[in-house]
Amino acid sequence: MKRVLLLATGDTIAHSRSPAGVASGADLLEAVPSGSLEVEVVAEDVMAEPSWDTSPSTMLALCRRARSAILERGFDGVVITHGVDTLEETAFLADLLAGRAAERGGIVLTGAVRLLDDLSADGPRNLASSIVAAADPALRGAGAVVCVNDEVHAARWVTLADAASVAAFSSAPFSALGRVADGRVERLAAPPSRPPVAEGEPETDVALIKTYPGMDSVQLSAVVDAGARGVVLEGTGMGNVPVGLLTTIGELTEWDVPVVVASRSRTRGVPLDELPLGVGLAAKVGAIGARGLAPSKARCALMVALGSGGGVRAVRDWFGGL
Missing domain, CATH: 3.40.50.1170 (L-asparaginase, N-terminal domain)
Known part of the structure; x- marks a missing residue:
């Protein structure tokens, strides 16, 4: 039995x-x-x-x-x-x-x-x-x-x-x-492909921030100052975030703090940098696309991706396998 x-x-x-x-x-x-x-x-x-x-x-x-x-x-x-x-x-x-x-x-x-x-x-x-x-x-x-x-x-x-x-x-x-x-x-249907192998212990301190027009970038830097090891931004459309956040996204990427951009809408599971210029602008300063994941699930994925301890490059590679 x-x-x-x-x-x-x-x-x-x-x-x-x-x-x-x-x-x-x-x-x-x-x-x-x-x-x-x-x-x-x-x-x-x-x-x-x-x-x-x-x-x-x-x-x-x-x-x-x-x-x-x-x-x-x-x-x-x-x-x-x-x-x-x-x-x-x-x-x-x-x-x-x-x-x-x-x-x-x-x-x-x-x-x-x-x-x-x-x-x-x-x-x-x-x-x-x-x-x-x-x-x-x-x-x-x-x-x-x-x-x-x-x-x-x-x-x-x-x-x-x-x-x-x-x-x-x-x-x-x-x-x-x-x-x-x-x-x-x-x-009734075939399941989605299996995710990349999880390595190490997931990182639990990952922030999820909903973006909105005109928001101050201090909200992004504040969660990192408070200890967040990674950030998921909930954008609009196919993954748009306010232009005022781009400089801070670039700085966090240089500091090896990954920033993942998801959307409040359903999106295709394509890399952020493959979207048209303007839509995928955040990718130009180092942001990582969520590959179609909802923001809350992108946070879970970033927790697991950070478990390898490899920083932005490792997280980018891991998300590339989703």
Whole structure:
């Protein structure tokens, strides 16, 4: 029989109003419809902050536990219950750090938008589908995924599209990887290519700054003065940032502090310096393109890229392999 590890972090999927409380992992399993699972599930509770304030250290701890459960403890898959606010970030970090575990087992993250005792609570069904997905060989090699509303989404593509709907997550404009039906995963699309190998310990002190017209460059230099080892800028369009930041971006690059430019919009996964002059102007002063990643995921990627300890050149090469 397949064995799946459940790492339960509390949050909405485990909360109830009457009586007020937080269900353990074992309690969550009892809420799953009887007879819906044909795998052995071992539940472990993990202390974690509310998902809107999940620390990098907690995210990394979950990723490491998932990886070691497959590589060292012999589990066929891992399910992590997580609040929806930052679920996609933890999922992508788990994907970046999975390594050989991605080939040997499934790593599935899930959550809920309704409390456990709400009418038509979505948590039990999401958990049941996620356990099925984690044990299914159909997802071997796909890396970490998110399973919500019976849909399976690649960690790289998924985003929280509607925090009030049971269909909270979407991969648009990409397709969902698959769906859970009749006790198995039906594949709908090929997964994204695997990321570069993660080397060393990820750097947790990475800043994410939303840019806006007329912003003062002191906001960029201030986070570095406060200790940030790298910066992600959330630009507009295909990756535009205010011209007033360019000098500071150039200075930080010279100081070997990488600056990655992502966009608040969906963009193509091409290098920043391949965009037309004007659009890719930040690349001329040393900025690194996020290769189509959303800003929050670009921050996760920069954390991992900085783990090699190689500075701007190493980070640029690592992002080139995404």
